[in-house]
Amino acid sequence: MSSTLTAIIAAILGFLLGTNFPACSLSKSQIRSRFFSYGRDANSSMYLPIYNSCTSCENNNTFTFSSSTTNFSDDKYKIFVPSNPKGAETLPPGIVVSESDLYLHRLWGDPNEDLPIKSKYLVAFAVSLKQKDNVNAAVQKFSENFTILLFHYDGHINEWDEFEWSTRAIHVGTRGQTKWWYAKRFLHPDIVASYEYIFIWDEDLGVEHFDAEEYIKLVKKYGLEISQPAIESNKDFAYQITRRRTDTEFHKKAEDSKCPDPNETPCTEFIEIMAPVFSKDAWRCVWHIIQNDLIHGWGLDFTLKKCVEPASEKIGIVDAQWIFHHAVTTLRDQGEEDPGKRSAIAKRIADRCYLELGTFKERWHQAEKNYYKMKGLIPLNSTATFTHFP
Numbered sequence: 001m002s003s004t005l006t007a008i009i010a011a012i013l014g015f016l017l018g019t020n021f022p023a024c025s026l027s028k029s030q031i032r033s034r035f036f037s038y039g040r041d042a043n044s045s046m047y048l049p050i051y052n053s054c055t056s057c058e059n060n061n062t063f064t065f066s067s068s069t070t071n072f073s074d075d076k077y078k079i080f081v082p083s084n085p086k087g088a089e090t091l092p093p094g095i096v097v098s099e100s101d102l103y104l105h106r107l108w109g110d111p112n113e114d115l116p117i118k119s120k121y122l123v124a125f126a127v128s129l130k131q132k133d134n135v136n137a138a139v140q141k142f143s144e145n146f147t148i149l150l151f152h153y154d155g156h157i158n159e160w161d162e163f164e165w166s167t168r169a170i171h172v173g174t175r176g177q178t179k180w181w182y183a184k185r186f187l188h189p190d191i192v193a194s195y196e197y198i199f200i201w202d203e204d205l206g207v208e209h210f211d212a213e214e215y216i217k218l219v220k221k222y223g224l225e226i227s228q229p230a231i232e233s234n235k236d237f238a239y240q241i242t243r244r245r246t247d248t249e250f251h252k253k254a255e256d257s258k259c260p261d262p263n264e265t266p267c268t269e270f271i272e273i274m275a276p277v278f279s280k281d282a283w284r285c286v287w288h289i290i291q292n293d294l295i296h297g298w299g300l301d302f303t304l305k306k307c308v309e310p311a312s313e314k315i316g317i318v319d320a321q322w323i324f325h326h327a328v329t330t331l332r333d334q335g336e337e338d339p340g341k342r343s344a345i346a347k348r349i350a351d352r353c354y355l356e357l358g359t360f361k362e363r364w365h366q367a368e369k370n371y372y373k374m375k376g377l378i379p380l381n382s383t384a385t386f387t388h389f390p
């Protein structure tokens with residue numbers, strides 16, 4: 001309904017401001033519309049849409065352009081547009097900009113010519129200086145079609161200036177925060193609405209066999225809304241489904257005897273949170289799952305499937321573009337040199353991760369239960385399983 005309305009408003013505006021505008025007499029002319037009247041600001045050439053508050057507009061489609069003697073204190077010139085974003089109803093829709101991007105502008109010249117390239121994709125890394133070279137190597141794999149966003153959880157920003165790309169990257173520096181803390185705060189779907197795909201990656205990934213443009217070609221080709229590159233690792237795999245296969249370009253199920261039930265998450269409809277790639281639409285949903293206080297994001301991967309339909313088709317692992325997981329997260333040791341203290345900190349963080357997982361699980365189940373109760377239905381067993389968590 002709201003988008004239909006927006007389309008209608010846009011059409012009316014386009015009609016008025018475009019083709020018909022010069023023909024309108026300034027004194028009086030009648031235009032027909034369901035939703036708006038238009039009044040001319042006494043001292044400007046702008047026409048302002050004014051919402052008609054009539055409740056039954058079916059047979060009441062007339063309004064007028066009034067003359068320049070309009071009294072703007074009159075109630076009928078009060079703007080109120082219910083289809084505007086919440087809180088912005090008093091604005092003429094033509095001025096409302098409800099979505100944004102992370103494009104860098106210059107301070108001079110024609111704004112239309114500020115951007116040589118409007119990047120279509122976004123890649124965000126949570127980084128520390130300790131992984132500088134690894135991150136530099138990773139960034140090289142993302143073309144100029146990507147906006148690069150670095151979340152500096154060690155607070156160091158200037159040190160990255162040695163890299164040419166650093167000057168066109170967006171740097172956000174706040175100490176000791178996690179990737180999901182940043183994502184919740186800085187990647188609101190309305191803020192990153194210009195990007196078709198959003199990569200939210202850890203810093204400890206080996207990208208020798210990865211190219212982001214090629215990756216996007218594949219996710220487009222296979223219609224993957226939520227995906228990750230396949231993983232090679234020297235360590236044990238937490239989830240068999242992410243393991244790289246050499247006989248296919250992508251896969252959607254774990255084909256491994258170690259996976260308890262090939263038709264259940266995490267053996268299908270699953271990716272991990274270390275290197276996820278979201279389509280714009282999927283991210284618009286996923287952002288809402290992220291809890292403000294549960295900053296490690298544990299358990300999130302079990303619920304991603306709730307954001308795409310059918311999840312079995314739209315969640316997948318890309319084998320043809322794959323990464324190596326080094327599994328060094330320096331966030332966990334907080335830069336502590338002393339090994340004893342370091343492992344003590346790491347343990348406290350690990351405990352927190354498990355605590356968050358439990359809380360998240362509980363919240364999810366409770367939320368589902370409440371929903372079904374509200375609908376007058378007997379709550380089923382939860383539709384999201386968090387089993388098989390290592």
Ligand SMILES: *[C@@H]1O[C@H](CO)[C@@H](O)[C@H](O)[C@H]1NC(C)=O
Binds near residue numbers: 042043
């Ligand atoms: C229009 O301009 C005149 C003269 O500059 C001024 O007196 C008047 O208040 C203005 N009206 C509005 C609605 O801004």
Ligand SMILES: *[C@@H]1O[C@H](CO)[C@@H](O)[C@H](O)[C@H]1NC(C)=O
Binds near residue numbers: 055056060
């Ligand atoms: C038609 O519009 C006028 C002016 O907005 C309003 O006073 C009137 O009640 C409307 N009639 C119907 C049937 O809605």
Ligand SMILES: *[C@@H]1O[C@H](CO)[C@@H](O)[C@H](O)[C@H]1NC(C)=O
Binds near residue numbers: 071072074075
């Ligand atoms: C404009 O309308 C307001 C409110 O209806 C009224 O108080 C005011 O006197 C009007 N001014 C003129 C110049 O008609």
Ligand SMILES: *[C@@H]1O[C@H](CO)[C@@H](O)[C@H](O)[C@H]1NC(C)=O
Binds near residue numbers: 145
């Ligand atoms: C960037 O995007 C444009 C337009 O889709 C494409 O032609 C170009 O090849 C891309 N650049 C790279 C390095 O792939």
Ligand SMILES: *[C@@H]1O[C@H](CO)[C@@H](O)[C@H](O)[C@H]1NC(C)=O
Binds near residue numbers: 380381
């Ligand atoms: C719900 O879960 C329990 C325990 O896991 C199981 O025994 C039962 O069959 C499930 N019920 C339904 C309707 O799936």
